[in-house]
Amino acid sequence: MTDSIILVEDLDHVYMKNTPLEHQALYSVNMTVARGECVAIIGHTGSGKSTLIQHLNGLQRPQKGRVVIDGLDLSQRKLDVRALRRKVGLVFQNPEDQIFEKLVGDDIAYGPLKQGLSIKEVTERAKWAMEVVGLSFADMKDRETFALSGGEKRKVALAGVLALRPEILVLDEPTAGLDPCSRKDLLERIRYLNQSENLTVVFVSHNMEEVAYLAHRVYVMANGRVVCEGTPRHVFGNADILHKYHIGMPETVEILHRLKRKGYAVNPEAYEVQETVQEILSILPAAGR
């Protein structure tokens, strides 16, 4: 991959170094993400996903190994972290907790204002960010943040990061705890950002449907190591890996794997709903059609 915007090489990370509670979270992790790609990181709690993504905007610095984001080398002590954070927008788990202003518009404008942009520019950015996550600028900007619903709060938090106009968007379990409707809406927004606004997206998820829906490539992590990497087709088709690391699979893939085990000639790599339908139809007796 020549135009990789994110490059992680041989990255180690140890928490609470030199204390009895020392704990190694990452073991020589490698990752590359191309410009405009959407990459999912999956794996169990404690597998090192969150630690890895915190390296992407310099919240953690590489203790060993290298992290290069669009030409910015994080190993360099004199790195301009603020420039890096403008480039990489990181949305934490339950980002609605970080809302602190009274009014929606003010909270979204916090980041751009900190950058010292003009009020006009800030307003424009806030407007763009709100519209892009599906909040009407005119209706919502003067609403009080505490009176919002869970899904709206999540969107406000996301808009607060998008208002920084990052080139890379990193999301830690973006849909956790949302109702199915908001979840679907949010996924569509992320997909739009990736495909139409050309944002490079890296996201962590436990929901395999989400991964199947969004990701171009998947990294599977376990115990601080990347154990498998490839297209969703490749990863979901690999039942051994999925079982070995107790990773769920999308329902489509699960059906196909089960059918295959029963001796039907289906291809479990066909994870997209339409493909799965075709696969199932292909083994049904002709009379069924």
Add this chain to the structure above:
Amino acid sequence: MASSFELTRNITVGQYLPTGSIIHRLDPRCKLAAFVILILGIAFCGTYGSNVLALILCTALFPLARIPIRYGLSGVKPAIPFILILAILQLLFYGKGFGTGGQTYFHYGFVTITSDSLRLVVVSAMRFVEVIFLSSVLTLSTSTTELTHGMEHLLMPLRKVGFPVHAFALIITIAVRFVPTFALEMEKMMKAQASRGAEFGTGSWWRIVQRTKDMFPIIIPLFNVALKRAEDLILAMEARCYTPTDERTTYKRYHASAKDVFAVVTSLVIVAVLFAIPV
């Protein structure tokens, strides 16, 4: 490169290091009693000799509890500014009012330094370190549950005068229990706001207002989260029919054995020795 966000690293309160040493296995009631005795002893003995001995004994507790001495020192580190400021103030002002006895080493204007005031300075700095060492060993070797049970038992006599011992113990448990939780929460908040371009503690120190304002994006959500957690906790307790006024039993019964009594007696003997040292 150390991360500037690893807050939990510096918080030793409520941290428990289960090394299973003899100190860990002491009955918490006796351990707490011994601790209180030693603290009182240290607070009231004011000679060089006794404080040197106390410092040695407090340091010796670490190997006995199989806890790296680093833990004690990391507790002392944040206290150094306080110790220094206290020492300077005492050195400047104590010579006149309190430590008037002994030899006068220095006298200029309102500043008088006597052998007594000098001793006071040195002794209080040592006391500081001793107390930090002692409490570090206590909290590192005792789980919070044990600690509060111990406290509850020791305070029991106060029930006779209507003091809500159980509620008090519960408050302490909850407070201590949530220190690391909120440290983690704060860490997360700092990271989240830093990701949005916030900066903490980078402004000049005289711009106090600006620096305080910089903290709002952390403090406000933190309060929010704390209140939410408190509500959750209340619900969880009420769902389990928690009634504060009822007679409670604990699943663990403590039995003081010979070694526990020995610990208390030892601390009494130590305090007696500390007081007996003349200089």
